[in-house]
Amino acid sequence: MTLANNDPPQRRSFWTIERRDAAAGYIFIAPQLIGICIFVLIPLGLVFWYSLHEWNVLASTFRFVGAENYQTLLNDKSLPQVLLASAIFSVGLVILNMTLALLLAVLLDQKLKGMVIFRTLFFSPVVVSLVAWTIVWSFLLQNNGGINGLLAMIGVEGPNWLRNPTTAMISVIVVQVFKNVGLNMILFLAALQGVPKELYEAARVDGASVFKQFRRITLPMISPTIMLTSIITIVGSLQVFAQIAVLTQGGPGMSTTVLVYYLYQQAFQFHFFGYGSTLSILLFAIVAILTFVQWQLRKRIVFYEN
Known part of the structure; x- marks a missing residue:
């Protein structure tokens, strides 16, 4: 005969290991989530709300x-020219920036003396104030500025760089390329230093030329970095503002009026805040679509995705 166990059943503690781990995880990600809500989601919602109003x-x-503001957007006769200027600026910036950055990274990856100094020199514009950098270049690009002074020394008469539609856009692109090429250069340089040297040794044994080594080994191995830098550069090119505001103010005419500067004009110069918010929605949609397309193309571009 056994005695009945009259002890009350033990209650399971609320703070189990799983719940403590989950709570710790939420606490760690809370600052980031709060920041996204305050500085991204709420402003984005407000911009959409303002685009439905005339303020x-x-x-x-x-x-x-x-x-009504979206109907104005469709009927805006200046918008095609603004989008064309934005496209020209973005394409020119991306091609020049990434090509020059990759070339500099390959050169600076060589085991030669003094390369650390050259890396510092090429990267230093990245940490310089954007406005200060642009103001200095505005003096250099004036009709009687430093660039034309150097050209005059060799008997060449330079154009008025910032007052000609063609040279104005080229000038803005070049100024932005020189400002940020060091960032992509460092990213490419880090990727190049991560490529196994054994691959190049095997390729040389097989008689592969330097160009074929670069095309068949270097480019595939650094393709994730190429994808990253392309996304960063394209998104950055669509958000350019300070260079346009300081160098050309969107001129001459509207030849350098990119979408962000046009948005600024509508909202803060002409006080059409509702229409400015509508242009912000358009900019957000363009950036989102381009980023999505690039991300979908990663399986064809990025070596590790294959």
Whole structure:
């Protein structure tokens, strides 16, 4: 005969190991989530809300207009020229920046004396103030500035760089390339130093030329970095503002009026905040679509995805 066990059943503790681990994880990611909500999601929602209104700060009016701003966007005769200028700037910047950055990275990857100094020199513009950098270049590119002074020493009469539609766009692109090429250069340099040297040794034994080694070994091995830098550079090119505002103010005419500067003009110069918000939505959509397309192309571009 056994005695009945009258001890009350033990209650399971609420703070189990799983719940403590989950709580710790939420605490660690909470600052990032709060930051995303405050600085990304809420502003994005407000921009969309403002795009449905006509907000005149000077007259202190704020009225709902529905899709009127989006209809204005479709009928804006200046928008095609703005988008064309944005496309020209982005394509020129991406091609020059990434090509020059990769070339510099390959050269600086050589085991030669003084390369550390050259790496520092090429990277130093990245940490310089953007406005200060642009102001210095605005003096250099004036009609009687430093660039034309150097050209005059060799008997060449330089153009008025910032007052000609063609040279103005080229000047803005070059200034931006020289400013940020060091960042992509460092990323490419780090990727190049991670390529196994045994691959090059095997290729040389098989008689592969330097160009074939670069095409068949270097490019595939650094393709993840190429994908990363291309996304960063394209997104950055669509957000350019300070260079346009300091160098050309969107001129001459509208030849250098890119989308961000046009947005600034509509919202803060002409006080069409509702239409400016609509242009912000357009910019967000363009960046999102381009990023999505690039991400989908990674399986064809990135070596490790194959």
